[in-house]
Amino acid sequence: DAEITQSPRHKITETGRQVTLACHQTWNHNNMFWYRQDLGHGLRLIHYSYGVQDTNKGEVSDGYSVSRSNTEDLPLTLESAASSQTSVYFCASSPGGARELFFGEGSRLTVL
């Protein structure tokens, strides 16, 4: 079955370190997204991509970057982790248009 997987599921890191969260989907979806979930804020969009070599900033993109070198993967990088980036991160994909999103299981990141 097609799926979307995130790794690691849990990570603890220190302030200032670089962190990369992986996202891999096997649906061959063009569209991929990264959201962060925080209490009282719901899900907020970090970055998204509509295809290979395409990336776009979301509403909370500061301190994050993504790259899209193939259809299956959209890794999210925190160049210098900050305590404010402690959160649960969700990757999602969709076939495009106004179709619903398919979500990964989330990655809980703690920055100490």
Added chain:
Amino acid sequence: AQTVTQSQPEMSVQEAETVTLSCTYDTSESDYYLFWYKQPPSRQMILVIRQEAYKQQNATENRFSVNFQKAAKSFSLKISDSQLGDAAMYFCAYIYSGNTPLVFGKGTRLSVIA
């Protein structure tokens, strides 16, 4: 920019009773889609129901139904015969028909009381 508002941070319902979760949105578009997602304690995001704005008929999925009021920009979710497994965070979401990202509300945490 489009916004989605869920005015009820928390709600509770007795098992077997009916509960309605509210959602309003702001858009200048006429062609769009609305969703309700459920997030149980497992953290997995599960699509509950989907509504196309051009359809006047309200969507239903078993015990879940919506009351879509396009003019009022309102999209409420009704859960009938509530079950313990319905306890979760519920998110309302909006997407324009073009290739734009899904916009979420802040969520409503639903508790089901046995």
